[in-house]
Amino acid sequence: MVSQSNKFVWSKEITQDLCLLYENHPILYCTYAPDYKNKNKRDNALIKIKQDLIDKNAFVAAQTLTIQDVKSKIHGLRTQFFKEYNKIKCSKTSGCSTDEIEKPKLWCYHLLEFLVNSAPVRPSTSTIEEVSSSVDVSVAEELRKIKDVTILRRVKRTIFNCLMDAQDEENV
Structure with a gap:
C-alpha cells in the first residue's frame, strides 16, 4: 500500500487514531496552552503521536511514517474541518430552516470538534x-x-x- 513516492497512505482507521491522539495533545492546537509556542515540546508531542501510531498499528510500522506525514495530515484535517465548520455555521445564521442547515460531509468531523474552541476568533x-x-x-x-x-x-x-x-x- 505504499505508493511509488513512498508517501504514507492514510486509512480511515489510522486517521481516526490520529484524530484521537491529536486531541490528547492540546499543545499542538490550543493557542491558550501555556507551552503552545514551545517548539521543542510541540515537536516532542508530534514524535509521541507518530510512535503511538506505529505501536498501535502494524500497518503503520510496515510503512515509513515521518513526522512530516503526521504534520501534513493534521494540517489537512484542520483545513477540511474548519471549511466544513464555517459552512455549517454560516448556514445556521443564514435564516435557513433546520432541514436546510448544512450537514458535515467530512467523515471524521465529529472527531475534530474539539478544535472549535482551540483558538480565539480574530475580528x-x-x-x-x-x-x-x-x-x-x-x-x-x-x-x-x-x-x-x-x-x-x-x-x-x-x-x-x-x-x-x-x-x-x-x-x-
Whole structure:
C-alpha cells in the first residue's frame, strides 16, 4: 500500500487514531496552552503521536511514517474541518430552516470538534464595507416572494455558495 513516492497512505482507521491522539495533545492546537509556542515540546508531542501510531498499528510500522506525514495530515484535517465548520455555521445564521442547515460531509468531523474552541476568533480584517441593512431587507423581501419551496432552497443555496466563494477569495 505504499505508493511509488513512498508517501504514507492514510486509512480511515489510522486517521481516526490520529484524530484521537491529536486531541490528547492540546499543545499542538490550543493557542491558550501555556507551552503552545514551545517548539521543542510541540515537536516532542508530534514524535509521541507518530510512535503511538506505529505501536498501535502494524500497518503503520510496515510503512515509513515521518513526522512530516503526521504534520501534513493534521494540517489537512484542520483545513477540511474548519471549511466544513464555517459552512455549517454560516448556514445556521443564514435564516435557513433546520432541514436546510448544512450537514458535515467530512467523515471524521465529529472527531475534530474539539478544535472549535482551540483558538480565539480574530475580528475580520476585510476592507470591504459591511452590506447595508437596506440590501439585507431587499433580499429578505425578494426571498419571501418565492412561493415554490424547491426554488427557494435553490436560491438560498446559491446565495450561500456565493458568500462562501467570496469569503474564500478574500482569504487568498
